[in-house]
Amino acid sequence: MSSKGVTVLVQVSEKPLPDALVRELAAIGISVAPAENRGRTAAGACGFLVAGESDAARLSAGLAEWDRPGLLLVYGDRVANTAAEVLAAQYPGWEVVRLYRFAGGERALVGGDPNSPWTRILCRQLAEHDVIAMVCGMREAEEVIRQLPRYLAWKERFYLRLGESCDRRGVRLQTVARALGMDSRVGQGWLDPQQNDRAALRRWLVRQCRFVMSKTNVRRVALWGPTSLWQQMPPGWLADKEVRLYIPRDEQIPNGESTAGERCATWQSALAEADLLVVASPDPDLMELPLSELIRQMRQPIVVDACACFPLPEAEALPMIYRTIGEKTNVWEWSGL
Structure with missing residues (x-):
């Protein structure tokens, strides 16, 4: 079933899982077998992984090929909030466990019967991989993930x-x-790039970019961040501009052509001769980039940054226009913006 801290599960979706999700699961000792390996012997698996929006609906075909019930692990926040509860009622005999890892990956929420075999196995496995687990009822776990x-x-x-x-x-x-x-009731950090509803952040980006473009001659714009956010921006917010898009590593690229601009394979090609860089994702590649290198790549070093990726004293000391939320640098004021 589970040996040396590794649990093998068969994925339900026919499509390959995102690399980031595979790595995330491997980090807690969960190995995923392709959907075609549904048989227990072929896959060496002990159950199924439910991690996508439509996985629960596709599960019945896979379960029919198993000789006895195993584990149904409902993982992450890409499944319906009631998926685990529905599966538990639909497939009696199978042990359904709801697993969610909080931001940072050091803590996890395990929803299930604390005395059931797979809940105990997964909690032990999480501990072996230095992840602190809180065990609660399945419905409580789903409510946490919903709220x-x-x-x-x-x-x-x-x-x-x-x-x-x-x-x-x-x-x-x-x-x-x-x-x-510093007050423990508040905690550090407040931008969440995984959110689906980024309306307030989008409004801030549009307002700042329109202000910049009203004051400077901007022809080429580089967008750094997930396609899903840029596709939700209002139509025409960058009308008549040449737009280049760079998607950070580990971001899931949606199917179909992007409507946000020309997609670039490297950040260098996205920034080349750009007049304005708009940042909507705290990507490590960008945060490690020296500002002097960014200035060298761009035609006009103007940056609207929703994530505060760069140290403000450094930005103020360089010949660039830098705007982030709640921070009007001296350079911004000096340039008349």
Whole structure:
């Protein structure tokens, strides 16, 4: 069943899993076999992985090929909030466990019967991989997963409004946010790039970009961030501009052609001769990039950054225009923007 801290599960979806998800599961000792290996002997598996929106509906065909019930692991936040509960009622005898890893990966929520075999095995396996697990009922776990993005969206809206207040008062959001986070009830960090609803952030980006373009001659724009966000931007927000798009590593690329602009394979090609860089994802590649190199790549070093990727003192000391939420740098003011 599970040996040396490794659990083998068969994926339900016929499509290959995203590389980031495969690595995420491997980090806690879960190996995924392709959907065609549905037989227990062929796959050496102990159950099925339900990790996508339509996986639960496709599960019945796979279960019919098994000689006895095993584990149905409902993983992550890409499945319906009631998926585990529905599967438990639909397939009696199979042990359904709801597993969710919180941001950072050091903690996990396990929803299931604490005395059942697979709940105990998964908790032990998480501990072997240095992940702290909280065990609760399946319905409680699903409620946590349902409410968490709502709370994070509310928190992001609060800090965006705080940023506007900081702008008006001439104080720095990063300093204020860090100080608020010293209270354990608040905590550090407030931008959540995994959110589906980024309406407030999109409004901020549109407002800042329109302001920049009204003050400077911008011809080429580089967008750094997930396609899903750029495709939700209002039509015509970059009308008459040459737009290049760079999708950070580990971002899932949607099917079909992008409507956000020309997709570039490297960040260098996206930034080449750009007048404006718009950042919507805290990508490590960008955060490790020296600002001097960014300036060298661009025709005009103008950056609108929703994620505060660069140190403000460094941005202020260089000949560039840099704008992030709640931070009007000296260079921004000096340039007349």
